[in-house]
Amino acid sequence: MADPALAPWWRQAVVYQIYPRSFADANGDGLGDIPGILSRVDYLAELGVGAVWLSPFYPSALADGGYDVADYRNVDPRLGTLDDFDAMLNALHERGIKVVVDIVPNHTSDQHEWFQAALAAGRGSAERERYIFRDGTGPDGAEPPTDWVSVFGGPAWERVADGQWYFHHFAKEQPDLNWDHPDVHADFIKTLRFWSDRGVDGFRIDVAHMLTKDLTEPLPSAAELALIPIDGNHPLIDRDDVHEIYAEWREVFDSYDPPRTAVAEAWVASDRVPRYASPESLGQSFNFDLLEADFDAAQFRRIVTDNLALAARSGSSSTWVLSNHDVVRHATRYGLPAARPGATAPTRHGGEWLLGGGDESVLDRERGGRRAAAATMFILGLPGSTYLYQGEELGLHEVAAIPADERQDPTFFRTHGEEIGRDGCRVPLPWEASAPAFGFGTSGAHLPQPDWFARFAVDAEAADPASSLTLYRRALALRERLQSAEQLDWVDTGRDDVLRFRRPGGWEVVTVFGSEPYRLEAGSGEVVLATAPVEGGMMPGESTVWIAPADS
Template identity: 80%
Template sequence: MTTSLDLAADADATLGDETAPWWRQGVVYQIYPRSFSDANGDGLGDLPGITARVDYLAELGVDAVWLSPFYPSELADGGYDVADYRNVDPRLGTLDDFDAMLAALHRRGIHVVVDIVPNHTSDQHVWFQEALAAGRGSAARERYIFREGTGPEGAEPPTDWLSVFGGSAWERVADGQWYLHNFAREQPDLNWDHPEVRADFVETLRFWSDRGVDGFRIDVAHMLTKDLTEPLPSRAELDRIPRDGNHPLIDRDDVHEVYAEWRAVFDSYDPPRTAVAEAWVDPTRIHLYARPESLGQAFNFDLLEADFDAAAFRRIITDNLALARQSGSSSTWVLSNHDVVRHATRYGLKTPTAETSMPSRHGGQWLIDGGDEAGLDRDRGLRRATAATMFILGLPGSTYIYQGEELALHEVADIAASDRQDPTFFRTGGAEIGRDGCRVPLPWSAEAPAFGFGDGGSHLPQPAWFAEHAVATLDGAPASTLNLYREALRLRRLFQTGEDLRWIDTDRDDVLHFVRPNGWQVVTVFGEEPYALPEGEVALSTRPVVEGALPGEATAWLTPAR
């Protein structure tokens, strides 16, 4: 990290629009609770562990945290199989612990966004257990999607549809009926035509909003409503149906009737609660979720699927800023999360392939021979990752950071099959390794048990190289990635302004340069050759500027006019 500017973080220096809602330009830090910090030493991260680390989050400089699910769960899918939407998993704490965590974060000016998982419940949810006990034709089964099988005695599933995690999307129960699960078999899909389902989720949104939650991240927001009119199409027929709002399963127009009702709930609070959609849909339709009458914001996943390439970045940014203007929302920028290979690793692959540089919805198959990292250039991956992160932090809109990226963490490759947890690994027979490698518990101290995560070990094995990335190790190193993130977020609070940018011609295909309305300039060299920076004071750079030239695979910020 190189910085040549020391600005006081006082109100007079703030260049952003202080009247705009926080989420339009905020930096959101994603916490995967079971892997963040363990206060009670049972090997699982918990809510008191988060509370104990609030000072760390405040010093980092984030505007909000997004909590992945912390609800009661059998962990068939890392907590996304929810057994009770209005409670806390007892292994992670209590509702009192949640309130204490929320209050601690709010005292430090940090907003809180919680994950809502509306497409499916856990098979341990009271509704599903009631449905199993009630049998065919019962009112309880109408809350889910049960069908008779095909073939002799209904022994074959209703269709040949596949689950996202591999294998059939149907599971047979004891009395012979089958239920739909687009994800793991422990995650039965809800029937969103049922009024009780809709009413129950409204109650859930109010429950957490009344406790003071600031917003919601909506899991697989594009898959709730379905048209299951008989006869059901085959998988081949399903694949040929356009995803234009009328597809039987994905991105249906009528899902926005649900979100219009939710928006009325959000807007009944002061300030209104925010929401962001996880919607893997055609880019031309993402604005429907980001409209103010719908969820209000939607994730932009395009950079998750792009290589470290100047042309790809410029196209994606230009397209998504246009979509944000179309919806009236602001864009979101994200390079890593709990579902994909960490971007420091993606960018460091020597011979990237479609499966490695462009991870799928549930993780990328990037390993060679089940754990050999010979194809990974760690230093180059980190150079590119920090350059990309500083680039997106300079953009208008909100930025999402995934826990541990500020510690320069790479994907953990070498996890034994017996230690893996992701259903993708098991349902594909190991053909896809899944997402465990980005969910390994964080290192806080090089000397403490489980690297300071907790006294009782960690639920996923931590590699020895985590010692070099522990918070305590990086904290006192001025040039560390952790301190680069801290300084970048500090300066961003001062510089962030408006919701537009202007591209500046660089005469090089591998260099991008844009300027924000207040004169804040961002320059990124995607190639390896240095680039002569324009006149101006360098506020921060990911690599030292030498005689006015920014090295390759680096980003520099030039201070705005004051």
């Protein structure tokens, strides 16, 4: 049996995602910053995470929450300086916490020096070859090259002053790069080395499945595009040739000691995930299946079994995630009514509730929080790495009541409010129940914080032995002690709504997904963690326990 202590750090790490602009504000301008993160490193150490992943902190016009990057090798001056970054990095490393930074290689900001040069240089220029420019259609080129729609809604082509059009898979302020151009390859290798040389431990690769494209004329219509199989040869998505880029990057990663790690954000079919997670490519890939699942035992067991098999195929470890900066927080998702038959994923996972104004009468906050705790303690027991999203350790719910004129997500504006966007999970964190902006900063917050944040503030929860924060701290400390080889065995429970698995070394995780209590057999070991009180050997419904062997 392999010794987990000798495995690369990332294989079973607990990684905490920080959305920098909403974490902590040190200078009081309402926007979270790098010094704010530095001021909270002891909090992260006390929480017990092994790594942090920083969403983009680079110079940006914030057309898409920082994912429109104007300079990949600097810090947004509103968030600090490179010296501030180095101080934060060193402070985290001193506490044994690794640092992963976000890389956004599919597109730049329209404020990036390359794109500004492309606009100035004009048609047919070398500068425009770094992006995807095309002439329009129709007698005077006034119509876009295709009728494709961007991910955020609206046309996927934007016309510039001289009449040409450029492609943007996301917002118009995010022009897609042309990965057939050698300058693009060279510049991102320079970026990877820049941050690796500063000491970062790894990279999260944004939309890793979208970089390469085949835009050979004639281009398909949107209807034709929708019919093309996504099997490695699609014009825009999950092309096999993207892994030629990651093979180049892998050489860079492996040139460092220890090698730098990477994790792909790749929304692809399950059988395509091992390509991104292979040691020749990025090495690990996000598994979003549980994030999309209902709180349901059968779904959880199938997803865990399938993804452990996929990890074995790639030689990587699996990843488990329930919330991030792009989705409705799982405490809220689990507190909403069950999906209607045939409902789409956005309906099932909170989008319809938000569009309806966040009707509190249909949200069972207590049940959502109870289920969220049970699900999180379930995934923390699994082999592989777990990604937590800032604020989930507090049991935070989605913020629904954000006025239209205070929203920031481009999805909301480009769809004219038909899609609500992601602002509700990006509201700045509450640190102090009685402080201005709940201790986030001294001068308010860039997204409005609701009054109910007070009872979820860090200082309130730190003093409460029954709080969500106390549970997370306890779980992460235990996990470090109990962690074992990347294996599990399912244990029969006699009930379809109860899952139980055993890890090497004998520790077990039991989760009741239904509402009925479940009796733990006598002598099965010591209950060392429980999301709800276990009395007389009876687990309440919608709860999780960890059981350690008596001699552990």
